[in-house]
Amino acid sequence: MPRTCLIVDYGGVLTTSLDDAVRGFEAREGLSEGAVEHSWYRDPAMVALTHDLERGRATQFDWNRRVGQALGIDSTNLLGRIFADSRLDESMVSVLARARACGLRIGLLSNSMGLAPWNMYRGFDIDAAFDVALISGQHGLRKPEPAVYELILKMLEVPGEECVFIDDNAVNLPPAEALGMATVLHRSAEHSTTRLGELLGVALRTNP
Incomplete structure (x- = not known):
């Protein structure tokens, strides 16, 4: 599939x-x-x-x-x-844009830490970047609870076998794999771009 x-x-x-x-x-x-x-x-x-x-x-x-x-x-x-030093990784944001341009559906599955007074999503247009966004605190669930993975699949209206999930925390990957998703443990933009391109079968790198 x-x-x-x-x-x-x-x-x-x-x-x-x-x-x-x-x-x-x-x-x-x-x-x-x-x-x-x-x-x-x-x-x-x-x-x-x-x-x-x-x-x-x-x-x-x-x-x-x-x-x-x-x-x-x-x-x-x-x-x-x-988290004052945390910034958007523009190389990974570009990967999202290229994946979407290839016709892929894009979902956000994020454990939030509340939204006030600090909002880690501030300044990033979630609605523009994603087809579906699941922020944990808005649903009473958190990764790695299996129900949160089931919910994002329901929201996207796709089976797990059609999805690739990327996270920087290894403990969050097994529940996704149990639902048929391919997974990538993020360690660097370089590695993740290569691996996502292989799994999705699309070109995610910019032209040299």
């Missing part, structure tokens, strides 16, 4: 590395490397709060306050400050 649809994660795929942004924040704040991630996952309650934020059941205010307390720093717009 030909692959007719590309489903894309946002943060870390269409943007520059989120890990690099976190390390930059830690350096600016005088924190040890890994302190931010440790504060998110060091206890089950914090993990649960992060997951609830992604599902839209908690607010950034709640999350910022808790993580700020754990790190001993100001919590004001903490998520926005943590």
Whole structure:
């Protein structure tokens, strides 16, 4: 069955590395490397709060306050400050445009971290870039819950076997594969452009 649809994660795929942004924040704040991630996952309650934020059941205010307390720093717009160095990866945005120009349907499947006060999608025209956009907090689901993959397929009106899914987090790939999707673990625009072109059977590189 030909692959007719590309489903894309946002943060870390269409943007520059989120890990690099976190390390930059830690350096600016005088924190040890890994302190931010440790504060998110060091206890089950914090993990649960992060997951609830992604599902839209908690607010950034709640999350910022808790993580700020754990790190001993100001919590004001903490998520926005943590990811202040994140920028659109224009090379990957161009891949989307070329895929769409080839007649592929394009879907967004993104775990959000709330939309206020920091909105990671601000400045990017989601409606123009995607045929369908599923932002986790608007649906009460999050990757890697199987239901969120089933929902994006329903929204796109395609079977999993027609889709390629790309994400920068390996844990998010197996549920997509279980539904028949081909998957790509994003590590660089160069690698992902090559692999997506192979799986989709279309030319995604610009002419030299």
